[in-house]
Amino acid sequence: MVSKSSYPRALLFGRWFRNDIDEQGNETIEYAELSIDGSFEFTFITLGIKGEIIEQITELGDWGLVGDIHFTITKNELINDELYAADLNNDDNYQAYTVLALDHQQFHYQHRLTNEEYIMRRVVDTPGHC
Numbered sequence: 001m002v003s004k005s006s007y008p009r010a011l012l013f014g015r016w017f018r019n020d021i022d023e024q025g026n027e028t029i030e031y032a033e034l035s036i037d038g039s040f041e042f043t044f045i046t047l048g049i050k051g052e053i054i055e056q057i058t059e060l061g062d063w064g065l066v067g068d069i070h071f072t073i074t075k076n077e078l079i080n081d082e083l084y085a086a087d088l089n090n091d092d093n094y095q096a097y098t099v100l101a102l103d104h105q106q107f108h109y110q111h112r113l114t115n116e117e118y119i120m121r122r123v124v125d126t127p128g129h130c
Contacts, residue, residue, distance in 0.1 A: 026046055
């Protein structure tokens with residue numbers, strides 16, 4: 001039997017950041033805050049080639065980490081300062097990832113169905129501390 005890695009849940013507490021460029025040259029930025037109580041806030045911003053905001057969505061919900069499986073359940077969305085309840089019957093509001101690497105600075109994970117990989121970096125609020 002292959003042994004799977006186990007990661008301490010506490011390593012994910014805090015704020016994280018990633019950005020990517022899509023095929024059209026637009027930048028997607030994600031800010032994530034994973035709280036000790038298991039709640040999350042993810043903000044996704046898409047910027048056009050000239051730096052203009054094309055789309056901004058904030059998702060709120062619950063997260064967890066068991067062994068090397070990270071999962072999220074989106075319960076609400078904040079769009080244009082209006083809070084909307086997510087459709088909990090929609091499979092897209094439930095996501096699971098395999099953690100490939102996790103430490104105090106970096107979170108590398110892979111979607112369990114699409115195999116897409118993501119790398120987030122910790123946001124440090126106080127310079128000189130990590």
